[in-house]
Amino acid sequence: MHKIGGILLILLLGFPVILAAQQDDDPSGPAIETDWDDFDYDLYVRGDQTFIISLGTIFPTLFINNGNIINPHNIRSVGGSGSLVYNYYFSPKFFIGGELTGMFIHTLRRYTLFVVPLGMRAGTQFIYGRFEFPLALSFGMCWQTYLDNGYYGIYMKANASAYFRITSQWSFGLNSSLGWFPQWTDKKTQRVDGSFANLQLAARYHF
Secondary structure (H helix, E strand, O other), rough: OOHHHHHHHHHHHHHHHHHHHHHHHOOOOOOOOOOOOOHHHHHHOOOOOEEEEEEEEEEEEEEEOOOEEEEOOOOOOOOEEEEEEEEEEOOOOOEEEEEEEEEEEOOOOOEEEEEEEEEEEEEEEEOOOEEEEEEEEEEEEEEEEEOEEEEEEEEEEEEEEEEEOOOEEEEEEEEEEEEEEEEEEOHHHHHHHEEEEEEEOOOOOOO
């Protein structure tokens, strides 16, 4: 009887160890999950927000005066830009926000054109692993100054970005955009539709 009791005691004490070992070896058993094992649309829910700071360059692309392409134009090939962007997510696929951008570029005579767009934006995004690809459209008001001349008008911009999610709070990547900046004055000879391409390095904070 003592032997039988001892064997039963050993089996009872060893059973949890044997069961745990079987669960570890069984791929169908429960697995420990971390926040970063799987990147999916669940990363974004209603109320999530992002703040983006970007620095980069701008390139003149196309200038049209009353239907005629201005070629050559009076703008040098490369300028500088910086922007601050805020996004609010209603779902993983839809966000709205606002943006403030500052741009400068020199003319061939070494004068400087300053452009400051301030507007609203709306967009969507696609997620693949740790890579995220937001697309957005922007619209708003724009201030332009050149020497003693100033202009206040509208602007529109198409944006495409690519980010790599480093942590749950930070991602880094590239922003690109193509913007339309019209100058519609009272004089028909001075009505110009200008466009600039923008390429920036960006840091995005998630909260």
